[in-house]
Amino acid sequence: MHIPDGTISPSTAVVGYAAVAPFWFIASRKASKELKSAAIPRLGLYAAFSFVLMMFNVQLPGGTSGHAVGGALAAIALGPWQAVLAVSAALAIQAVFFADGGILALGLNCFIMAVALPFSAWYAFRLLRRGRLPELPAAAVAGWFGLMIGALLVAIALGIQPALFRAEDGTALYFPFGLAVALPAMLIPHALVAAPIEGLVSALVYGFLVRSQSGLVQDRPVEEGRMKLWPAWIGLLLMILLTPVGLLAQGTAWGEWGSEELEKLAGYLPKGFAAGQLESPTHVAPDYVIPGLPDMPGYVVSAVVGVICVLALVWVLGIALRERKPAPGDS
């Protein structure tokens, strides 16, 4: 998951540093405000721990093994802001001494593994705990989800390279595969191996910390108080604004071919597939294109409409499934 130097353009590297810089700044401010100078050795030691954790090979049921990033565990146990600094320092040491990730790519690697991964895992954990899911399954799902968000961002960062940076002879200057290859190549193995390991390690070590009664996780009650939702809204808005990135992808996503494309690829068109291809009059925006709008705003409008529909559905479901308070006298 560590992006090496040479696979992304210098301008992408600059974007990576620009994206992570505000998080480094806020995390440093928060750390020094909350913990005074004690924050420094604490963060240094947690970073050292994250570094060592990445060297533990864990066996999955089925025989596969791999290592965790530790970003989800750091976020759940320490809080996301401390995880930002701890995982960033671990990534810096890895890049400098062990060639695990590049120096120019360090900003982007930190944004993905030290910001996006811990924050998404942290919010997933809090949401699941508010939904009354027990701690260990919540930590496991949060670890899985956080790593998948990280893998998705790596795939996007790498997959847009050939569309943006090409030599005069048409060859890719940096990462050579487009989104159509990068997305499945990153997401499928991560969903099956790396993310389950991250989830497993997060849940098991979290369970160990709870059992050891160290006070490291007990002083962060997740069910109490109102959860701040503005970071989630900002994240959602950013994702909506980023949807036109999909336009850079060449070809069709794997498994989403139309009849003509499938016939070209396979040499024939399966009968069942042809029978299932119906043009529905209910398709308001086929391929996310809004009639009368250019592609890019059409994508954004489609995303906004989709998000509103999903939120409305969740809201309705929430009302339907809401736990009724027992009336006085109910047994």
Add this chain to the structure above:
Amino acid sequence: MASRYRKALDEFGAMLGVGWDTERSARLAGWLQNRDPRCKAVAALALLITVALVRSPATLAVLYAFCLFVTATSRLSVTRLMRRAWIAAAVFTGLIALPAVLNVFTPGPTAVQLPFGWAVTTTGLTTAARLLLRALTSLHVLWLVVYTTPWNRVLAALGSLGAPAPAVVTLGITHRYAFLLTRMAGEMMASRSARTVGHIDGARNRAQITNAAGTLLLHSHHSASAVHGAMIARGFTGRFRSLEPFRATWRDVVLVLLALALSFAAWSIDRHAF
């Protein structure tokens, strides 16, 4: 001893070996070891940006050859550093570069015909060579700094170049305790393997890894306050200082000018000739 523990012990041992190796190389009396760390950092940054910008594999090969020449003048083992860089580049970049040579991913004139309609294309070879040479040269540039500068001098140089003090100190502590925790983890694995006979199933492996990782996290948590107390007790002011003050000589200026000139020449030749 179970092979799983042996593998983990090998990894921990290799990691400790790298830390020891870099500190030992940094104290040799080579040309680059005697240069000012700040000048080395600036020169390395210029070269890293150039390596990312140039397009032709030929230009990248020249830059790589220059790095090997500097390695030789700094009493570093060229073959050992090359081997490390090649292994790292093969693992991290080779996996990306290898499929790119095929016509399925990079169409172009056929260089080698393969069965089932597959072929290696010349454009694919150019793409793969570019990726690999870029990764190799970037690694070599970075390691020229790391292998010729003690880590505390690197941190002091970062501080004097304007990096925020908390970040510099955190990196220093991370480096020190990463090696300490690695040694602890290695000792845990060694003691566990000494008590293990026969096959270990996945569930037991996961339980042991969990206990080891959890114990290390608790140790980090408890050590942090002890380390902080020690820092306060010795009058720590938040600045990372080096015992040897920085003094840039004309040789250091030559290093920076050489790196800048080489970077500019490589970039302009690459733009106009290829």
